Structure formats: C-alpha cells, structure tokens
Amino acid sequence: MQPKIEIYTWSRSPFCIRAKSLLDRKGVEYSEYCIDGDEAARSKMAERAGKRSLPQIFVDNKHIGGCDDLHALDRTGELDSLLAKA
Numbered sequence: 364m365q366p367k368i369e370i371y372t373w374s375r376s377p378f379c380i381r382a383k384s385l386l387d388r389k390g391v392e393y394s395e396y397c398i399d400g401d402e403a404a405r406s407k408m409a410e411r412a413g414k415r416s417l418p419q420i421f422v423d424n425k426h427i428g429g430c431d432d433l434h435a436l437d438r439t440g441e442l443d444s445l446l447a448k449a
Contacts, residue, residue, distance in 0.1 A: 365391055365392065367394075368391055368394070368420070368422055369393065369420070371404075372418050373397070378418060378430040379417055379430070382429070382430040383395070391446050411426070414429070
C-alpha cells in the first residue's frame with residue numbers, strides 16, 4: 364500500500380505543474396488541493412506547512428516541502444523510499 368500523498372497547488376504555477384509531473388512519472392496516486400484564489404484554504408495550508416508558497420507536499424502527513432524539495436529527494440533516492448513504504 365502506498366503512503367498518503369497530498370499536494371496543495373495553484374493551477375498555473377510552473378512549480379506545481381513540475382511537482383505533479385514528477386509524482387505522475389513515479390506512478391503514484393495523490394490528492395491534489397487546488398487552492399486558486401482561496402485565501403482561507405491557503406491560510407489553512409500555511410498553518411499546516413509553515414509556508415505560504417506553492418506547492419506544498421505531504422507524505423503520510425509529514426511535510427516534505429515544495430517542488431525543489433521534492434526534486435532534491437528524488438535526486439538522492441530518498442523519494443523512492445518514501446513512496447514505496449508499505
């Protein structure tokens with residue numbers, strides 16, 4: 364069973380698109396919360412993540428960070444370990 368993956372996005376953000384593209388290439392399912400223009404949702408996300416920038420990614424409720432953080436985990440091989448947890 365794959366871990367629960369959540370990503371908060373803005374639909375036209377190139378960073379959000381890039382992060383989702385990496386997750387898609389990994390073949391994992393994720394819940395996307397597109398918060399375009401929804402300030403209340405963004406505030407709630409910021410409270411959870413500690414940041415207001417997008418995207419913000421969580422794996423099993425653990426904050427992973429944004430697009431650059433996700434790609435850094437992929438470069439070191441740590442992302443595959445996180446995504447393969449049973």
